[in-house]
Amino acid sequence: xxxxxxxxxxxxxxxxxxxxxxxxxxxxxxxxxxxxxxxxxxxxxxxxxxxxxxxxxxxxxxxxxxxxxxxxxxxxxxxxxxxxxxxxxxxxxxxxxxxxxxxxxxxxxxxxxxxxxxxxxxxxxxxxxxxxxxxxxxxxxxxxxxxxxxxxxxxxxxxxxxxxxxxxxxxxxxxxxxxxxxxxxxxxxxxxxxxxxxxxxxxxxxxxxxxxxxxxxxxxxxxxxxxxxxxxxxxxxxxxxxxxxxxxxxxxxxxxxxxxxxxxxxxxxxxxxxxxxxxxxxxxxxxxxxxxxxxxxxxxxxxxxxxxxxxxxxxxxxxxxxxxxxxxxxxxxxxxxxxxxxxxxxxxxxxxxxxxxxxxxxxxxxxxxxxxxxxxxxxxxxxxxxxxxxxxxxxxxxxxxxxxxxxxxxxxxxxxxxxxxxxxxxxxxxxxxxxxxxxxxxxxx
Numbered sequence: 473x474x475x476x477x478x479x480x481x482x483x484x485x486x487x488x489x490x491x492x493x494x495x496x497x498x499x500x501x502x503x504x505x506x507x508x509x510x511x512x513x514x515x516x517x518x519x520x521x522x523x524x525x526x527x528x529x530x531x532x533x534x535x536x537x538x539x540x541x542x543x544x545x546x547x548x549x550x551x552x553x554x555x556x557x558x559x560x561x562x563x564x565x566x567x568x569x570x571x572x573x574x575x576x577x578x579x580x581x582x583x584x585x586x587x588x589x590x591x592x593x594x595x596x597x598x599x600x601x602x603x604x605x606x607x608x609x610x611x612x613x614x615x616x617x618x619x620x621x622x623x624x625x626x627x628x629x630x631x632x633x634x635x636x637x638x639x640x641x642x643x644x645x646x647x648x649x650x651x652x653x654x655x656x657x658x659x660x661x662x663x664x665x666x667x668x669x670x671x672x673x674x675x676x677x678x679x680x681x682x683x684x685x686x687x688x689x690x691x692x693x694x695x696x697x698x699x700x701x702x703x704x705x706x707x708x709x710x711x712x713x714x715x716x717x718x719x720x721x722x723x724x725x726x727x728x729x730x731x732x733x734x735x736x737x738x739x740x741x742x743x744x745x746x747x748x749x750x751x752x753x754x755x756x757x758x759x760x761x762x763x764x765x766x767x768x769x770x771x772x773x774x775x776x777x778x779x780x781x782x783x784x785x786x787x788x789x790x791x792x793x794x795x796x797x798x799x800x801x802x803x804x805x806x807x808x809x810x811x812x813x814x815x816x817x818x819x820x821x822x823x824x825x826x827x828x829x830x831x832x833x834x835x836x837x838x839x840x841x842x843x844x845x846x847x848x849x850x851x852x853x854x855x856x857x858x859x860x861x862x863x864x865x866x867x868x869x870x871x872x873x874x875x876x877x878x879x880x881x882x883x884x885x886x887x888x889x890x891x892x893x894x895x896x897x898x899x900x901x902x903x904x905x906x907x908x909x910x911x912x913x914x915x916x917x
Contacts, residue, residue, distance in 0.1 A: 501654070501689060501692070502689060502692055502693035502696060504696040504699070504700065505696070505700060506700070507700075507714065507715045508715060509715060509716070509717045510713055510715045510716060512712075512716050512717070512718070513712075515531070516528055516532075516712065516716070516718075518717065518718060518719060519718075519719045519720070519721060520637075520718055520719075520720060520721065521720075521721040521723045522634060522637060522723050522725065525633050525634075525637050525706075525710065526629075526630050526633050526634070528710050528711075528712070529629050529630070529632075529633045529709060529710045529711055530626065530629070530630075531711075532711035532712055533629050533709075533710065533711035534711055535625060535711075536622075536626060536711075539621060539622045539625040540622055542618050542621070542622070543615065543618045543619050543622050545618075546611070546614055546615035546617075546618040546619075547615050549611050549614070549615070550608065550611040550615050552611075553604070553607050553608045553611045554608045556597060556607075556608075557604055557605065557608065559594060559595070559596045560594070560595050561592065561593070561594050562591075562592070562593040562594075562595070563590075563591070563592050564590075564591040564592075564593075565588060565589070565590050565591070566588070566589050567587070567588050568586060568587065568588075568589065569586045586782075586783050587781070587782030587783040588781075588782050589779065589780070589781040589782070590779070590780040590781075591777065591778070591779050592777070592778045592779075593775055593776070593777045593778075594775060594776045594777075595773060595774070595775035595776075596773060596774055596775070597771070597772075597773045598772040598773055598774055599771075599772050600766065600769060600771040601766045601769040601770070602762070602763075602766055603766035603767065603769060603771075606759050606760070606763035606766065607759070607760070607763045609755075609756075609759040609762075610757075610760040610763065611756075613752045613753070613755040613756035613759060614752070614756045616748075616752040616755075617748075617750075617752035617753045617756060620745045620746070620748040620749035620752060621745070621749050623745035623913060624745040624746050624749060624913065627745060627909055627913040628909075629709070630909070631905055631906065631909040632709045633706075633709045633710065634725060634902075635709075635902055635905065636702070636705050636706040636708075636709040636710075637706060637720065638725070638898050638901045638902055638905070639705065639706075639898070640699070640702040640703055640705070640706045640720060641720055641722060641898070642702075642894055642895065642897075642898035643695065643698045643699040643702045644699055644720070646695045646698070646699075646891060646894055647692065647695045647696055647699055649695075649887065649890045649891060649894060650688065650691050650695045650887075651692065652890075653688050653691070653692075653883070653886075653887050654685070654688045654689065654692060656862075656883055656886075657681070657684050657685040657688045657883065658685060660681045660684065660685075660876075660879060660880070660883065661678070661682055661685055663681075663866075663869070664677040664678045664680070664681040664876055665678055665681075672872060673876070674876070676876075677876035680876060680877065680880055681876070681880070684880050684883070688887075703718075706718065724901060725900075725901040725902075725904040725905050725908075726904070727904055728904065728907055728908050728911060728912075730911075733838065736834050736838060736907075736910075736911050737831055737834055737835075739911045739912060740830050740831065740833075740834045740910060740911045740912070741830065741831075743911065743912045743913055744910075744911075744912075744913050746826050746829075746830065746913075747823070747826055747827060747830060749826075750819070750822055750823040750826045750827075751823060753819045753822065753823070754816070754819045754820055756819075757812065757815045757818075757819040758816055760812045760816075761812035761813060761815075761816050763812075764805065764808040764809045764811070764812040765805070765809060767801065767804060767805040767808050768797075768798050768801040768805045770795055770796065770797040771795070771796045771797070772793070772794070772795050773793075773794050774791065774792070774793050774794070775792050775794070776789070776790070776791050776792075777789070777790050777791075777792065830910070833906075833910040834907070834910045836910075837903060837906040837907040837910040837911075838907060840899075840903045840906065841900070841903035841904060841906075841907050844896060844899040844900040844903045845900055847892075847896040847899065848893070848896040848897055848900055850896075851889065851892040851893035851895075851896040851897075854889040854892060854893070855889040855890055855892075855893050857889075858882070858885045858886040858888070858889040858890075859886055859889075861882050861885065861886075862879075862882040862883055862885070862886050865878045865879050865881075865882040866879060866882075
């Protein structure tokens with residue numbers, strides 16, 4: 473009897489107690505941090521697709537300017553070497569004052585044989601048995617190798633621009649994914665609070681919802697930071713000031729057309745600028761070796777000399793034939809031949825190594841592309857399934873058949889699936905760009 477009275481006495485106390493309210497803290501939506509913007513050059517579009525981005529880099533990227541200058545320097549060396557095959561005209565004028573002292577019968581000095589002397593000499597190499605010609609050919613091949621290296625640099629820059637473009641585009645898409653995630657998390661918070669206020673939910677549901685929302689805000693801040701950093705990398709790839717504000721059009725990397733896998737390898741061996749560069753280096757080394765065999769051979773030339781002197785008045789014109797031959801060179805020619813042979817062997821080995829690297833890059837790019845395409849299909853199915861799971865879980869929770877923890881897990885699974893799909897699509901575009909670079913080198917579109 474006393475027990476029942478005690479329980480009845482406690483009932484009013486229970487009805488008077490304040491309901492428990494979860495103690496949570498709310499975070500503000502992070503705002504993206506931006507650098508102070510500067511004016512973009514007039515020739516640079518403020519909104520870019522792939523083509524505009526690559527074209528901009530071709531104009532502004534400093535590494536390409538350095539590579540192009542090497543081509544011009546190599547062309548200058550060709551002209552210097554080829555000058556030995558062309559006629560040369562030397563013009564020279566001198567003025568002379570010749571004093572004569574101790575003049576007989578008096579004192580002082582007089583000047584005689586004074587005046588201008590003019591000389592003109594025209595010379596032409598007849599033959600040095602191909603020595604200068606081979607050295608010129610070596611420089612021409614070296615220039616062509618520098619030109620191929622410049623094209624390779626263009627190809628590398630184009631790939632870097634595309635990689636930066638798709639990385640920036642991917643980070644922007646991930647920011648949108650995180651923003652959508654925050655919208656869903658806010659809906660879950662509102663649902664959890666509504667059920668709790670209606671006496672159907674648990675306090676832990678509210679705290680879980682608020683925790684998940686705070687985590688989503690933190691992830692959004694990270695995504696915004698990644699976007700800012702990728703913007704800096706994109707500007708760096710373009711050769712522009714990092715503060716230049718450039719927006720992107722959403723474009724895809726076009727798929728490379730080919731009929732068979734074997735065709736990819738054949739195309740790479742025929743088109744890659746690196747292989748052209750190494751072939752030209754072999755040709756240059758061969759021409760240098762040919763020139764080494766004629767290091768000490770005779771050199772035959774002809775020159776015509778004209779002289780006009782005022783005092784005493786003399787005017788002469790002569791034609792001379794000159795032959796020079798170093799009978800003993802102290803082993804100079806043998807040394808040059810040995811060095812040139814070694815350089816030729818190295819150039820051939822470098823060519824073979826480059827060929828193997830090209831084939832390996834093609835194979836790796838092809839495998840990466842096929843794997844990325846499979847991942848897109850898997851990620852798309854994962855996203856669809858996760859979205860349906862979230863819909864069903866939300867429905868069960870709203871009618872009181874499920875627990876809120878399942879809703880949280882389902883939303884997290886959808887976020888992961890959406891992120892995986894964005895990353896998989898980005899990897900497809902990056903793999904296409906890498907395959908294009910591996911097969912054909914420079915491609916502007």
